[in-house]
Structures are given as C-alpha cells and as structure tokens.
Amino acid sequence: MNVLIINGSPKGTKSNSLKLTEAFLQGMKETSTVQSETLTVSKLDIKPCIGCFHCWKETPGKCCISDDMTVVIEKILSADVLIYSFPLYYFGFPSPLKALIDRQLPMVLPFMKSGSHSGAHPSRYDMSDKRYVLISTCGFYTAEGNYDSIDAQFSRHLGEGSYESIYCGQGELFSVPELKNRTEEYLEYVRAAGREFAAGSITKETRSLLSQLIFPRDVFERMADASWGIEPPDQNRVQEKSHPAITFTRQMAALYQKDSWNGKDLILEMHYTDEDKTVQLIMGKDGCKVLTQDFQPFTTRISTPLSVWMSIAKGEIDGQTALMKHLYQVDGDFQLMLHWDDYLGSPSKHDIQQVVPEKKSNMTLMLLPWFPLWFIGITQPVLGGILSILISSTIPVFFFRYQPTVFEVFSGFTTAFLGVLAISGFSPVVLVPVSYLIFGLMWSVTVFLEIPLTAYYSMKEYGGKTALKNPLFIKTNRILTACWGILYLVTPLWTYLFLFSDHKVPLSIINTALPFLLGCFTKWFQKWYPAHYAASKIH
Numbered sequence: 001m002n003v004l005i006i007n008g009s010p011k012g013t014k015s016n017s018l019k020l021t022e023a024f025l026q027g028m029k030e031t032s033t034v035q036s037e038t039l040t041v042s043k044l045d046i047k048p049c050i051g052c053f054h055c056w057k058e059t060p061g062k063c064c065i066s067d068d069m070t071v072v073i074e075k076i077l078s079a080d081v082l083i084y085s086f087p088l089y090y091f092g093f094p095s096p097l098k099a100l101i102d103r104q105l106p107m108v109l110p111f112m113k114s115g116s117h118s119g120a121h122p123s124r125y126d127m128s129d130k131r132y133v134l135i136s137t138c139g140f141y142t143a144e145g146n147y148d149s150i151d152a153q154f155s156r157h158l159g160e161g162s163y164e165s166i167y168c169g170q171g172e173l174f175s176v177p178e179l180k181n182r183t184e185e186y187l188e189y190v191r192a193a194g195r196e197f198a199a200g201s202i203t204k205e206t207r208s209l210l211s212q213l214i215f216p217r218d219v220f221e222r223m224a225d226a227s228w229g230i231e232p233p234d235q236n237r238v239q240e241k242s243h244p245a246i247t248f249t250r251q252m253a254a255l256y257q258k259d260s261w262n263g264k265d266l267i268l269e270m271h272y273t274d275e276d277k278t279v280q281l282i283m284g285k286d287g288c289k290v291l292t293q294d295f296q297p298f299t300t301r302i303s304t305p306l307s308v309w310m311s312i313a314k315g316e317i318d319g320q321t322a323l324m325k326h327l328y329q330v331d332g333d334f335q336l337m338l339h340w341d342d343y344l345g346s347p348s349k350h351d352i353q354q355v356v357p358e359k360k361s362n363m364t365l366m367l368l369p370w371f372p373l374w375f376i377g378i379t380q381p382v383l384g385g386i387l388s389i390l391i392s393s394t395i396p397v398f399f400f401r402y403q404p405t406v407f408e409v410f411s412g413f414t415t416a417f418l419g420v421l422a423i424s425g426f427s428p429v430v431l432v433p434v435s436y437l438i439f440g441l442m443w444s445v446t447v448f449l450e451i452p453l454t455a456y457y458s459m460k461e462y463g464g465k466t467a468l469k470n471p472l473f474i475k476t477n478r479i480l481t482a483c484w485g486i487l488y489l490v491t492p493l494w495t496y497l498f499l500f501s502d503h504k505v506p507l508s509i510i511n512t513a514l515p516f517l518l519g520c521f522t523k524w525f526q527k528w529y530p531a532h533y534a535a536s537k538i539h
Helices: 016-031 069-078 095-102 148-159 171-175 177-199 204-210 217-227 244-254 306-314 319-324 340-344 349-353 363-376 381-400 406-423 428-446 453-462 464-469 471-500 504-534
Strands: 002-007 035-040 081-087 131-137 163-168 266-272 277-283 288-291 300-304 329-332
Touching (some): 002 016, 016 081, 016 131, 016 163, 016 171, 131 177, 148 163, 163 177, 171 177, 171 217, 177 204, 177 306, 244 277, 300 306, 306 319, 319 471, 319 504, 329 504, 363 381, 363 406, 363 428, 363 504, 381 406, 381 428, 406 428, 428 453, 453 464, 453 471, 464 471, 471 504
Parallel strands (some): 002 035, 002 081, 081 131, 131 163, 266 300
Antiparallel strands (some): 266 277
C-alpha cells in the first residue's frame, strides 16, 4: 500500500496534526505492508494558481507554472492512500495548502459534470481506487462545528462521503509534555483508527473515542487562556506580559479537579526561589483561584526553583526523586503532596472511567494464622495448632475480596506446619519462640528487597501501585519494616525465658502491648517522616 502524506502545516515536523498523522500511519503499518512518503508543503515551491486555464486549453493536464506542483501531482496519482494533515487556520486551510489544492486544477477536465447538484468538473484520471483521509487539529475545545468549511470544500473536491476524517480539538496540548499522560492515550485511539482503516474501515467504537474531549471545556479553556503569558487588556487596551512563574502556575491551576474538594479549602503556596516570586492557589469547592498578592495563610508551601518544578511537570525529573535530593522543600500539610494527582493531576480517561476498583491487600489475613500459636498455644498447644491449621486453610477464600500477597501464602503454609508440630506434642517452650523468630525473619528479609513488607499493605492509601515508584514512600516503609522486624527478632528471647519460667500471663501482656505501641508509632511515623524529610532545606 502506497501512502502519500501531505503535511500542510507551516510548522513542518513540529506540527501537532502531524503527531496524529504519524500515529495513524503507525496503526496502518501494524496490519498492512505500507510504503509512505511525506510532502511538507511549506518546504515546496508551489506558487498560487493565477486562473489562466492554460492547463485546460493550451496544454491539457499540464500547468504553465514550472514549480514543485508537477511532482506533487505525479505522487498523488501514484498513491493508493492520500492523507491530508493540517491545522485549522481561521476555520479553513493554511494558505500554502490551499494553494496546493487550487493547483490541482490540471487533474480535472474543463467540461461540466452531469448529475451534479450545483455543478462540478469530472476527473481527468481514474481516481476510483484511491482512499483519502483528513487529519487535523484545531485550537478550540472541540472540533464540532469548526470544520464545516473544510468538509464543504473536500466534499466537492473528493466527493461527499468519499474520505475519512479525524478532527481533533485542543490540538496544542499535543506539544505540552506535562499533559502527555492524556494526549498519549488519545494518540492510541488514532493508532487504532489506523489499524482499522488499513483493514477496512474505522469502527463506530473508535470514532466515539476519537470524538471525546481530551479535557473538559472549562479545564482546557483555562489552560489555553493562561498559556499566552499575557494579562487581560486594561481600560486602555494595554496588555502586559505575565511573569513566567505566574503563567506556569495558572496553567497548573487549570488542572484542579474540584471533585477532590473534601469540604475544606486548601491553600497551596508556590515560592519560586530562583525568581523570588510567590503565587498562591486557593483550591475550593467551585474551582481554583490564583493569587499574586494579598496572600492568605497557606496550608502547604512548596519552595522550589521554577526551573526544577517545570522540569518535574514535563517529566524530565521525577518529582519524588527530586524531593529525595532536596531540590525542593515542602512546609505545612504534606498530605497534599501524597494526593497530588487527586487535586492537580491529569488522569487519563481510563482512570476516570475505570469501573472495577483495585483490590486492597489486608494485613490481618497475614497475621491471623499466627495468633492461635502465640496466645492459645502457650497454654493449649493442641488447640492452638488446630486453630492455626483451620485459619490457614480458610484464608484463600478471602482472596476474592482482598489482594493476596506472598506473605499470606508464606504465613499460611508456615503456621500450618507449626500447627502440625504443636498437635504432635512439640513443646511450646521452643515452638512459640521459633514461630516468632520465623515471623521476624519474614519481616527483616524484605528490608533488603526492592519493596519492604509494610509497603504492600499501605500503598493503597498512597495511590496504589504508583506509590511503589515513590522513593520516599519506600524509604518510610523500609524504616518501619525494619522496626517490626527487630521487634519480632528479639521477641523470641523473652518469650523463651518467660515460658521456661512458666510466666505466661505477663508474657501475653508484653507480647500484646509492644506490637500495639509499635502500631501507634507506625501510624504517626507514616505521616511525620515524609513531611519532616520534605521540609529539609533545599540543597
């Protein structure tokens, strides 16, 4: 299949529309053998048509102007698929592309075509086996209603209903790295359209996805207004340039998801240290307001060089890695940072429309089979062993509701084995301390692994699996896992001594109180340590 792409954007290879066209072509190549060529109109020497009709009367089929249009017509005639890729300029074509279309006059005959509703000229060549695609972006929030003049012209030029079209609003977003999460998803829809087109035709389902807005109208229009970097005109119609820090913060504020408002306004203060500029975002029920003066007491304050925060937004630097390197500082409530994407992220449509929630792991399932050995087994070993075996055998039933981890499996098999030993008459004076030792080793070993044990059970509250990529989250949980591991590695020592001396009641109290106290410490440390670390001075 020979595909000719006519890139009508004056921006050439930097065209946003061309990004969609390249995605469409990638999709075609996944299902068909494709040879493609791209003609960038802005680099061609194509003069405007002068309306002399020399190509009709004097040299039929050949223009009197000697330029690159001769080669363009030859390539159009040899193509199986012709893709017009262009941005919408003032509800029409960019002028260089309009000139190229006008100069296709030699490809039609001068005679009137019978049966045409309002008049037309027949083609000089047999074009019946060719397929056409129009791919275009525009700067409005939607393509709907903005391409009427384009469709009117191409319906006359190519024939009504004889071409496919992908018209996409919010086109400028495809050149914004900060929004790649969402635009890449849209490009995947375009790839799907390319695959389907090569196989026959674009499906109704894919057309529906392509017609969706990339961002809601209000979000996009706030981003678009802020992107110009100028203030609204004053009473004298004078427009001042906005400070880059203010422009950037306004664009960030445009992404605010007001559905995340929890009944209390959040005041995020951005202090750009390299520009000595401060801007506040008031995130409330009805939207996000940007303040450049008359500041209010902040909820959270981020001190950062503007260059660093812009690099984080573009994905050039990982935000959590930058925090670990003390490239920026956070004061006040750190919870906003932990739930940043809920407030100021750009979730994909897949995230928004996900129906089946991700299952949560449950540490109780990991702990339950150990309890009978520890608290019943010290006085009634056989009963403790039986209960451990029964609980271990029922835990898999809960995996339908909770996300299983390797630790439930390990605990189940280990406690079942220890339960058999208890039933067999193995002395609890040795068996119970050994069970604590095994439990402590399970915790301690994961301190040296990529993901420590507590991270598996706390990640749901911090963004799910994405939290596992957060170095500060991992470091916090590594410290906590080490604390729990140490507790259960030393617990066998006094457990053995108390059991050997037959002091079982105080042993039960101690082995209940210490984990309870460490649990309270864990809840406090999970919030305190990230905030403490983030408040460290910028390096």
